[in-house]
Every structure is written in structure tokens, then in C-alpha cells.
Amino acid sequence: QVHLVESGGGLVQPGESLQLSCTSPGRSLSGYLMGWFRQAPGKERMYIGSISSDGDTTHRIEAVRDRFTISRDNAKNMVYLLMNNMKPEDTAIYSCAADVGNGGFTSWGQGTQVTVSS
Secondary structure, eight states: OOOBEEEOOEEEOTTOOEEEEEEOTTSOOTTSEEEEEEEOTTSOOEEEEEEOTTSSOEEEOTTTTTTEEEEEETTTTEEEEEEOSOOGGGOEEEEEEEEOSSSSOOEEBOOEEEEEOO
16 A cells, blocks of 8 residues: 555635645655545545556546646656636545555545635
């Protein structure tokens, strides 16, 4: 398992942007497929998207594809989720996860709260 730490959450107004970061202290993430998930209040955790280990391939669900961008900087051991034109329905706890080869995303961060409200 990999210890993941997210940061960058907070309170933003509708229409604003926010970038979340994910890293693993002391462990390189460069070899792993990384994913972002979110869990809105009272709802199941939902997959948002993922990025390949080399960063060349990304996938995002259709609901956020035109507003969210996933990227990574392996030299800095960071994975990012850039969220633009945010909406109140984006309010959730956002978590990053790593596919370390145990079958799917099995390593998780603790999550960071994002609230979109005027």
C-alpha cells in the first residue's frame, strides 16, 4: 500500500477554480496509475478520472470532462486535479488513489474537503 496525502481543498465561489494536489511522502508515485474520486454528502464515492503513470493518457467522466483536468509531475511526485468553473454540485470530499497492481485502486488518501458556495 501507498500512503497518499491530498491538499488544496477549501471554500470557493461558483465559477472559481481550484487545484488539488496528491503526493506520497517518501514513496514515488511515478509507476502507478493514479485516480481521483469524490464523495458528495449523502452519496457514494464516485470516480472522476485517472492518469497513466507517464502522464500521457488521462480519462475523465463526461460530467466533468470540460471543466476538470488531471495532470502529474513525476519529478515532483505530484498528481493534480484542476477544477474550473466550479459549481455547488462539485461540493464533496475529494480523494486520490493509486493502482499499485493489486487490482484496481487500493491505496487511498484521507481526502480533502471542497465546498462550492456563494
